[in-house]
Amino acid sequence: xxxxxxxxxxxxxxxxxxxxxxxxxxxxxxxxxxxxxxxxxxxxxxxxxxxxxxxxxxxxxxxxxxxxxxxxxxxxxxxxxxxxxxxxxxxxxxxxxxxxxxxxxxxxxxxxxxxxxxxxxxxxxxxxxxxxxxxxxxxxxxxxxxxxxxx
Numbered sequence: 001x002x003x004x005x006x007x008x009x010x011x012x013x014x015x016x017x018x019x020x021x022x023x024x025x026x027x028x029x030x031x032x033x034x035x036x037x038x039x040x041x042x043x044x045x046x047x048x049x050x051x052x053x054x055x056x057x058x059x060x061x062x063x064x065x066x067x068x069x070x071x072x073x074x075x076x077x078x079x080x081x082x083x084x085x086x087x088x089x090x091x092x093x094x095x096x097x098x099x100x101x102x103x104x105x106x107x108x109x110x111x112x113x114x115x116x117x118x119x120x121x122x123x124x125x126x127x128x129x130x131x132x133x134x135x136x137x138x139x140x141x142x143x144x145x146x147x148x149x150x151x
Contacts, residue, residue: 001046004029005037006150009046013147016050053145061109064138065116067124068102070131078129085127091119102134 007027011018018026024034041047056062071078079097086095086106094107106124110116125133 004033005041005046008034008037008041010147010150012047012050013150056109060111063110063112063116064141065108065110066136066138067106067108067120068134068136069104069106069127070101070133071103071129072131073129074103081128082130089119089123102132 004027008023011023011026020035020038021031023038024031027034029037038047056064069082071082082104083095083097086092086104091108091110092106093109096105097103098105108116108119108124110119120133120135124130
């Protein structure tokens with residue numbers, strides 16, 4: 001990956017709606033080479049997708065919580081079942097497996113505290129293999145969906 005590819009990625013992180021013509025101008029390439037590089041970056045998986053970033057509070061999801069999950073067992077079957085179940089909960093917008101204890105951290109967005117309690121009691125606490133849950137409420141989001149530092 002050379003500086004042109006890195007510049008293409010950096011520009012698209014800032015504005016994924018750029019036309020190829022606009023992108024080519026910003027990175028200092030002519031249209032055809034820029035288009036070829038863009039297609040190559042997409043095919044390689046460097047560019048996963050193009051999406052709109054929504055403001056959770058504007059779309060009615062103004063309540064955020066982090067849930068720390070400790071598993072009963074760390075075997076392959078338990079982990080696979082837990083992860084498959086988490087993927088099917090749309091309110092979990094990010095899930096990370098961790099080294100050490102706890103085993104997972106889930107980032108959850110919902111409408112309000114009542115919706116969080118319902119989700120916690122009826123879905124999160126019933127996930128397969130869970131031994132213990134600990135949650136904390138997000139007071140303020142300082143940094144969200146930051147662009148990757150393309151150097």
